[in-house]
Amino acid sequence: MSFLRNAWYVAGWSGDLGPAPRRIRVLGEWIALFRLADGTAAAIGDRCPHRFASLGDGKLVGDSLQCPYHGLRFDRDGRCVHNPHGDGSVPAGGGVRSYPLVERHGALWVWTGDRGRADPAAIPDFARFDDPALAVSRGHLKVTAPYELVTDNLLDLSHAAFIHPFLASPDAADRTRTGVRQEDNTVWSQLWIDREPITPLFRLVWDHPDDQAEMRSHMRWTAPSTLYLDVGMTPDGAAPDDSPALPSAHLLTPETEGSTHYFWMVGRNRGQADAALGERIHAGIARAFAEEDEPMIARVAENMDGADFWSLRPMILAGDAAAVRARRILAQMIRAEGAAPDAPAAARIPAIEGAQHGHHRN
Incomplete structure (x- = not known):
């Protein structure tokens, strides 16, 4: 397992960083987060560097962070x-490293690689969650598994029917169409279900x-x-943009090789001013992640027992x-960065020609 260091990772939600400093582990490195007097993070x-507190x-103290052990102070550039x-x-x-940090889409994005390559334009687009017409809820949990396994889970849309009764119905296989498309280093996993009964989650916002x-x-x-999930239910004859939608963002930050920070946010375009509705949706989503996804992924990691994913010769389904x-894209990017000279060669990764590409829509 290796990390792509020249990339932006979420280190927390902007709203959670107040006057008190915080700490988080990102790609194995402990980082201290704080705000200057003007609010800049x-x-x-x-x-x-003294006694490693x-x-x-x-x-x-002013715009400096004071060590709790012996009172040394460090500025935003890491200088004592x-x-x-x-x-x-x-x-x-006597200094410490400083990390480029950008606040965007309600999140604190940190860059862990070469400072000279830290371009804010490379932060993925989650502008939909900045739309004031969308009510947004945010959360975080720790997953005891490598981040790639969490990515696998999120891109596999078929698993929802089996472990997420609040989110999907279990008998939609014969009404389901799927698609996969790739644009440079971005991959879309797409699924459509015809004549789907309104799911328990969407029942909360259904107005048809x-x-x-x-x-x-x-x-x-x-x-x-x-990852960004565009999910909605469209009544017959209605336009998707005018129908109930619950888009969500899934921002995975590797903590260590065996653990992942899972930052998520979910928006709704119905009942935006209804605080009780927002709490019910938040609780349902949080429960699905913490009580259904996390235990499953953690058990997968336990069963893998530290082995390389491809060395276990996984069965590949559509x-x-x-x-x-x-996985192919990420392995190639890590190799190109030079961070993983022992990363598996592309030839070791099975082809997916037999996968169902299905019906594509834009």
């Missing part, structure tokens, strides 16, 4: 700007007399690990086509 290495457990001991001089090498509709679930994966493409 900053990210620096969490480990104090956590700067994220410290406090703000105050030493309360001795003559106050700062020993050589029909008790069936066409359901669409289109998952977009952007390397290395951010629903795996998008995930296989994503």
Whole structure:
């Protein structure tokens, strides 16, 4: 397992970073997050170079972060700007790393690679969640599994019928069409279900007399690990853009090789001012992720016991086509970056010619 370091990863939600600093582990590195007096967010290495205490457990003094152990202070660039001991001089090498940080779409995006390549334009587009016409709820959970397994799960839209009764019905196989498409380093996994009974989740926002509709679930994966799900139910004769929709974002940040931060947000275009409705939707989505997805993925990781995914020769089904493409793209990008000289060669990854590409719509 290796990481793509020249990429933007979510380190938290903007609304969760207030006056008190926080810490999070990203790609194996502990990072301290804090806000300057003007509200600007900053990210620096969490480990104090003196006795290795956590700067994220410290406090703000002006625009500097003070170590809770011996009072050294560090600015947003990671420089030690105050030493309360001795003559106050700062020993050589007395700083910590700083990380480029951008706030966008309600999230704190950090760059863990070469600073010179940290282009904010490369942050994936989740502008739909900035639309004031959409009510948005945000959450986070820890998954005890590598991030690639979480990506596999999200791109495999067929699993919802088996473990998510709140989100999908179990008997839609004969009414389901699927599609896979790729645009550069972005992969779409698409699913349509005809005459789908209104699911328990959509029943919360349904405002039409029909008790069936066409359901669409289109998952977009952007390397290395951010996904957007366009999901909605459209009554017969209605336009998708005018029908109930519950789009969601799934922002995966590797914590370590065996654990993943799963940041998610879900929006709704019905009942936007209804706080109780928002709480019910949030609770249902959170339960599906924490009580259905997470235990399943964690057990998969346990059964793999640290083995390379392809070395186990997994059976490839039609629903795996998008995930296989994503794994190919990610492996190639990591190799190109030079971070994983031992990454599996493309020839070791099975072809997916037998996968069902199905019906495509734009």
